[in-house]
Amino acid sequence: MRVRGFQKEHDSIRADLDEGQLFFWAVEKNIIRCVYTKEGACGEKSPLGIRPRCRGAIQVQDRDNALELSSGRLRLTVDKETVAFRWRDRKGRILLEEGPKELQETRIPDYTIVDGQAESRLVHTVDGDRSFTENLIPVSEHNGYLGKLCFRLKAQEDIHGLGQGEEGIYNYRKNTQYLYQHNMRTPIPFFLSNQGYGILADCGSLMVWNDDSRGSYLLLDAVTRLDYYFIAGENLDEIISGFRSLTGKAAMLPRWAYGYIQSKEAYDTQQELIDVVSEYRRRNIPLDGIVQDWHTWEEGAWGQKKLDKKRYPDFRKAVDEIHKLNVHVIFSIWPNSGIGTDDNREFLEKGELLNDFSTYDAFSPQARETYWNQVKRELYTAGVDGWWCDSTEPFSGADWNGKYQREPWERYRLVGEEHKKYLKAERANLYALAHAQGIFENQRKESEEKRVFNLTRSGYAGSQKYGAVLWSGDISATWETLRRQIREGLNMCMSGIPYWTLDAGAFFVVKEHWWKRGAFADKISDMWWYWRGDYEDGIGDMAYRELYVRWLEYAAFVPVFRSHGTDTPREIWNFGEEGEPFYEAIAKTIQLRYRLMPYIYSMAGKVYCQDYTMMRSLLFDFPEDMRAKNTETEYMFGESILVCPVTEPMYFEKGNRRLQRSKGWECYLPMGTDWYDFYTDEKYAGGSTVMVEAELDKIPLFVRAGSILILEKDLMYAGQQTGEPMEIHIYPGNDSVCFHYEDGGDGYGYENGEFQFVELRWDDFADRLTIGETRKAFPQGILGRQLRICLGDREQWVRYEGNELTISFA
Structure with missing residues (x-):
């Protein structure tokens, strides 16, 4: 497959191949949409309902052996002889190399009922009553493709995302993952890399991720074209923000x-x-x-x-x-x-x-x-x-039986075929x-x-x-x-x-x-x-x-x-x-x-406002810490709290048998910051492993130095207004800014700007907290509240009336 020519169109680049066409759009400066098609058009509806607005401008230069495309923050080289891709950031660092794309023509069956009368079989399962149509058979076919995106991953590259499975795989390198809907399995056609990019496949069919001696690739079971988005980011938050800019902002829950x-x-x-x-x-x-x-x-x-x-x-x-x-x-x-x-x-x-x-x-x-x-x-x-x-x-009822679990490929085929039979192959995951x-x-x-x-x-x-x-x-x-x-x-x-x-x-x-x-x-x-x-x-x-x-x-x-x-x-x-x-x-x-x-x-x-992620792999905040990147059972809950769940028994084993073992739990504290024990305020250096007591009523928690935690007292429900003082705990060690979000607690007024962030700023050198100005009162808000400000064993009491307020501990 070779590039035979190219053309700059209204907001895209079209490259003509000896087998089909490639199209490129700059959705944002850091997001490029790529389509490979053999049908000569890209007008089909997006399976994910994506309606990208091309805010970026895509540029192209014709080199002897390659096309060079740029969107401002992304550079893409397309080899004219092999149609291999090389993605670079704006500094020229290679993010990813892709092998030639594949679209293998196939005939996709359409199922219907023979003899006009459905023969239904009802099966009572633990997962609910299931109805199977016995005389539903393939009676016609339509054209489609088995698609394949091929990747040349770096030796130290890690791959995450792809939704949720059952096996507890954290890093998908050297693994195969079958992406189909099932009880305990929720596929997402998106993965990200610790190398600074993510890929979103605009695909509703079954998929397989594979990384082994046969190669690294994403196999798409039934598509009309290969359609995907390459998202570059300085960090994982920016990559995920790109994902949500395409698929939709996360709605606020009540x-x-x-x-x-x-x-x-x-x-x-x-x-x-x-x-x-x-x-x-x-x-x-x-x-x-x-x-x-x-x-x-x-x-x-x-x-x-x-x-x-x-x-x-x-x-x-x-x-x-x-x-x-x-x-x-x-x-x-x-x-x-x-x-x-x-x-x-x-x-x-x-x-x-x-x-x-x-x-x-x-x-x-x-x-x-x-x-x-x-x-x-x-x-x-x-x-x-x-x-x-x-x-x-x-x-998924076809797999919800039997004493022994089937092989992964067998479950994928069995459950996947059921979804394809009733939903159509192109939307089996939708x-x-x-x-x-x-x-x-x-x-x-x-x-x-x-x-x-x-x-x-x-x-x-x-x-x-x-x-x-x-x-x-x-x-x-x-x-x-x-x-x-x-x-x-x-x-x-x-x-x-x-x-x-x-x-x-x-x-x-x-x-x-x-x-x-x-x-x-x-x-x-x-x-x-x-x-x-x-x-x-x-x-x-x-x-x-x-x-x-x-x-x-x-x-x-x-x-x-x-x-x-x-x-x-x-x-x-x-x-x-x-x-x-x-x-x-x-x-x-x-x-x-x-x-x-x-x-x-x-x-x-x-x-909602910043496309943030609450439950955060340590890769979000400590990408340079090699030990943190391989830590699979600790994580950040927001920007301040390191969570270290206890995942082994300490008190009893099965059958009410008491265990005689230490109640200590080993925790790794990522480098680049100091940490405070949430319960005792004891300070620890980052980059160290510590042993803490994890009694039955304590999950080990650590607070990042420089954090400002706003806490409530004696709530019986989330919307309660107790009249009790609100507490603000400062963990010194770095300058920091914290934003306290307030809105009505329910309803969609926030979509129209009915919310506010109250800024709290800590000056570590001056031992000074400043609370920014606000004039609007929201339920459970900070306006009009008595505040207990805590810095270690020191505290001050103030009332916040909406004007900028400075509290000094110097």
Whole structure:
């Protein structure tokens, strides 16, 4: 394949090849879009819905052996003989080399029903009822391509992102990763490199990342063209900002969503919801959300969005009672409905079902509106505050069985083919994105005063603009799973998705003792590969209680904080009573989350305004620290707090057997700054490894020197105005600036500028804090508050009335 010529067009460069054409656009000075096509046109709709505005100007120079393109901060050399790419930054440093691109023509099957009558088979699984159409077969084909982007990676290069898998891979070098939607797998067609770039593939099909002796490449299963964006950045934040400029800014969640959310599989009545919330309030344990999981419908009416009136006789009244306790209700809704149910018949009559005749067609705007109207009738009008959009990868049931887990390639093929059969090959990974779009857009038509909260098991590039929070699926209770989840969370956040969470304590707890299972599976003796927890006695085993506490401590430092699972209870009183160690550890963990609420909500403001990432691999802030770049189970929570989760048992092993071991935990403190122990204020030098005591009620935390932490006291819910003084803690060692974000806490006024950042500036040499001027009062804001300013063991008290205020400790 060779370059035969080129042409400068309106805002692009077209290079003619002996096999197709290449097109280039400068989207920004640091972002270039590349398209390789054999069809001679690039007008097809973007699978990701990208509508790039070409703010940059692309220039081209014709050299003897190459085309030299430039966008201001990026330089691209295209070899005329091989069509290989070489990307450089503005200083001439090589970022990446690419081999020739490949588009292999293929015939893509289209499936339909033979004989005009669907033969449906209903399968009851732990993951919900699944409908399979037995006589759905390929009857026609259309042209498409198997695409391949080939990379020549540097020896010391690391690759991150690609969404979330199950294996706990942190660095994708020397690994193969199958990118398909499944319970516990959420692919994102974006990766970034520690060499200063990221690549976003505008693709909705299945994909495979590969890096081994066969080469380094991204394989795209079904495309009409190769269409991707090369994003350069001085740091990971800038690369991710480029990703969000293309796929959409992350919507703000309501303030309450950053508090604690209690859940389990599953509360059975509206009274049980009220009782759980009331008990949290009676015990003075902070709480902001309660989740109603599945099976709220009448027996036999799978997926109905109508409630069983025997168990939920007046749901609006129940929601009102919960709201009076300042707690919000999140409700489980599914994309499929039982064949013959009222919701299902409505979709069928309107022609808005996919070919399993159970799952609605989320790609149709009309079907999305029908779905929302069903949600609205009994749920939204009852005052439900958020949605648990479960099973948004609705065709993974074929793999949700068997005692032994299939091989990775076999699972990819099996589940991928199911998605291709019902969704079309080109959009096999896109269902969750379309579903989230429907929830977001239709709820906003109802009101701009209530932010969308969508807790969903699957997503894709762009989900962040629809108020989606991705959770990691139905994981099992083992220490190894906890370690893997840290790595998976970091990679999801390095995929440009800011809001990720997990089931604290894991979903599945037991393994061999099938009669102790939840999820309506306690009468089934079959062994399943995914139900593989280590604790047959659940909370009756002190070893599980310890694992749960450590998991909850970690979960308190991810963007959305929640507990959920089956097999064993999750509410705090099931782990003991006040004064007992597990109870106290859980209570302190939840209280710590609320103490940090101003810090957390300010991070959320930066996520929207600055494309920030809350849960940060150490690569974000310490790229030059070679040890930090390989540290997989520590991370920054915002710019100030280093989190070092405990990922091994210290007190008990399975079967209530006590362990006799040190309670010390080894932590690496990145170089380039000093660090303070969050609990003791003891100071440590950066670039060192320290051993700290990690008692059951403490997750090791360190604060970066130069940080300013704004803390609340005694909050019972995120929006509470206690009248207590706000605390400002200064950790000296560097000059710094901190911005306290404030808005209305709910609604979309922030999109129209209804927010503010209050600046706090620390002068380390002068021992002086300056709080900037502000005139607008927001709920939970700093204006009019009594402030306790702490510098080590010194403190001062002031009232902030909006004028610039200087506090000196000199």
